[in-house]
Amino acid sequence: MKHGTITVTPENPGKPGEPINPGKGSANYPDGTDKAGLTDTVNRTITYVMSDGSKAPDAVHDSLSYTASKVIDKVTGEVLETKWSANQDFKDVDSPSVKGYKPDKKTVSNKNVAHDAKDIDVVVTYTANSAAALVQFIDNTENRTLDNLELSGKTGETIDFAKANAQLKSYLDYGYKLVANGIPTKETKFDTSDDTDVPSQVFVVRLDHTMTPGETTVPGKQTVTYVYKDKDGRVVKTKTVEQDTTFTGKTTTDEVTGETTTTWDPKDYKYTEVTTPVEPGYTADKKSVGGETVTPDDPNRSYTVVYTPNGSIVPVDPDGNPIPNTPSVPYETDPNDPTKVVDGKVPEVPSWTPKNVKPGDPVKPSDPTKDTKVPYDHTMTPGETTATGKVEGLPEKPAKAPGEKLVKTPVKAPKAVKTAEPAKTISIKESAQAQDQLPQTGEDNSKAAFGLGLASILGGIGILGAFKRKKKEN
Numbered sequence: 001m002k003h004g005t006i007t008v009t010p011e012n013p014g015k016p017g018e019p020i021n022p023g024k025g026s027a028n029y030p031d032g033t034d035k036a037g038l039t040d041t042v043n044r045t046i047t048y049v050m051s052d053g054s055k056a057p058d059a060v061h062d063s064l065s066y067t068a069s070k071v072i073d074k075v076t077g078e079v080l081e082t083k084w085s086a087n088q089d090f091k092d093v094d095s096p097s098v099k100g101y102k103p104d105k106k107t108v109s110n111k112n113v114a115h116d117a118k119d120i121d122v123v124v125t126y127t128a129n130s131a132a133a134l135v136q137f138i139d140n141t142e143n144r145t146l147d148n149l150e151l152s153g154k155t156g157e158t159i160d161f162a163k164a165n166a167q168l169k170s171y172l173d174y175g176y177k178l179v180a181n182g183i184p185t186k187e188t189k190f191d192t193s194d195d196t197d198v199p200s201q202v203f204v205v206r207l208d209h210t211m212t213p214g215e216t217t218v219p220g221k222q223t224v225t226y227v228y229k230d231k232d233g234r235v236v237k238t239k240t241v242e243q244d245t246t247f248t249g250k251t252t253t254d255e256v257t258g259e260t261t262t263t264w265d266p267k268d269y270k271y272t273e274v275t276t277p278v279e280p281g282y283t284a285d286k287k288s289v290g291g292e293t294v295t296p297d298d299p300n301r302s303y304t305v306v307y308t309p310n311g312s313i314v315p316v317d318p319d320g321n322p323i324p325n326t327p328s329v330p331y332e333t334d335p336n337d338p339t340k341v342v343d344g345k346v347p348e349v350p351s352w353t354p355k356n357v358k359p360g361d362p363v364k365p366s367d368p369t370k371d372t373k374v375p376y377d378h379t380m381t382p383g384e385t386t387a388t389g390k391v392e393g394l395p396e397k398p399a400k401a402p403g404e405k406l407v408k409t410p411v412k413a414p415k416a417v418k419t420a421e422p423a424k425t426i427s428i429k430e431s432a433q434a435q436d437q438l439p440q441t442g443e444d445n446s447k448a449a450f451g452l453g454l455a456s457i458l459g460g461i462g463i464l465g466a467f468k469r470k471k472k473e474n
Contacts, residue, residue, distance in 0.1 A: 003075040010038040010067050020074050027077030033070055040066040040115035044090050046108050046122045050101065052156050056126065057096040064088040066115030087112045100155030100192025101126040128154035131190035134199035135164040137171065140179055141209040150199060153190045168205055175255030176207040210255040216262060218247040220299025222271040222290050228307045245269045247296040268295045276338045281330065282307040283368045284338040308369040313344045316373045323349060323376060331368055341368040352376040
């Protein structure tokens with residue numbers, strides 16, 4: 001005979017230990033034929049862990065359920081056949097996005113899981129991303145960035161601002177003053193930005209240049225030096241005239257750059273123009289000096305006025321040599337203009353006559369510091385003279401021939417000859433400054449010799465004329 005069978009399922013399970021059929025001698029349901037024995041579950045747990053111990057996402061729990069059907073021999077109670085439902089796949093679970101962190105598993109996937117598989121436990125670990133913070137130092141005065149200090153770490157780590165604070169101190173020591181300090185004084189952590197290329201946190205520190213006020217003065221001086229020279233160009237005396245001034249300014253010193261800006265009050269100053277004094281006997285090369293407007297950048301002025309002795313009117317002979325014993329006549333300085341002289345006059349020189357001019361005629365120098373030569377000739381004074389007796393060089397009167405009758409002819413007594421008047425002596429006008437007298441050179445002796453020779457010639461001419469008249473009368 002063929003044994004009968006019964007199939008149990010979770011919906012129609014058996015009762016292990018109880019008879020399959022009612023009545024004495026029936027086989028009992030074997031173990032595993034109840035509902036629990038006909039179902040199976042595989043559990044999966046996904047746990048998320050943060051490497052830095054920060055709060056992680058919640059764990060994920062899911063499961064797969066399986067069922068079985070069993071064929072049981074009613075006579076023997078033996079399980080003749082067991083059929084379980086097919087293998088299953090867990091749904092893929094993407095790891096939650098946590099800003100600033102990266103999971104070691106992007107997706108948790110479990111496939112083809114059998115009913116008798118062990119429960120699955122998956123751990124997803126999140127590691128903090130690299131992070132950067134930027135401390136930016138700004139120069140407000142010059143509107144420029146002094147430095148971008150990058151501080152690096154990991155997301156969630158505490159930012160160490162020690163280096164930034166040290167750099168801030170160095171700027172303050174250099175001459176900056178703090179306007180706004182963006183460096184946190186409390187604990188600050190790197191944020192959870194996923195952008196690791198550009199710092200996600202920027203802390204700005206604004207600084208101004210420290211400006212220190214002050215005051216300064218700058219002295220200025222106008223110096224006029226008067227230099228006196230002799231005829232040879234040697235300096236014989238100097239004197240100076242000075243005018244002082246002082247500029248006062250309000251200063252502002254930039255302690256960063258070291259530059260100082262000054263506001264001057266007044267901004268400039270005009271020196272007094274100095275009129276050159278008239279020095280008798282000297283000619284100045286400038287009528288006035290000074291009077292320029294100066295600034296604190298160039299506050300000093302120096303001028304030199306040179307006094308040179310005035311030239312003189314020098315009487316000279318036909319050969320161009322000074323007439324001995326005849327003083328030169330210095331030009332007089334113009335009382336209204338120290339750079340000019342008053343026109344001189346042709347002087348009178350005893351026994352000499354100026355050529356082409358007359359005494360008293362004006363003499364205008366081309367250079368007031370140079371001598372002006374005035375040429376003179378010897379003065380020729382006309383006159384009469386008489387002479388008797390033998391004149392050397394004329395023939396003796398011939399002796400009377402014998403038998404010749406002597407005829408007496410009355411001879412008129414010669415007219416008295418006027419004695420020549422001495423030449424008129426004209427004195428030379430003394431100048432404002434006396435010149436040294438030239439040494440005696442024998443000029444007077446030569447003049448006397450010249451006068452004696454001239455008288456002899458005139459006397460000879462008179463004798464010769466008388467002789468001719470007498471011969472004619474005879």
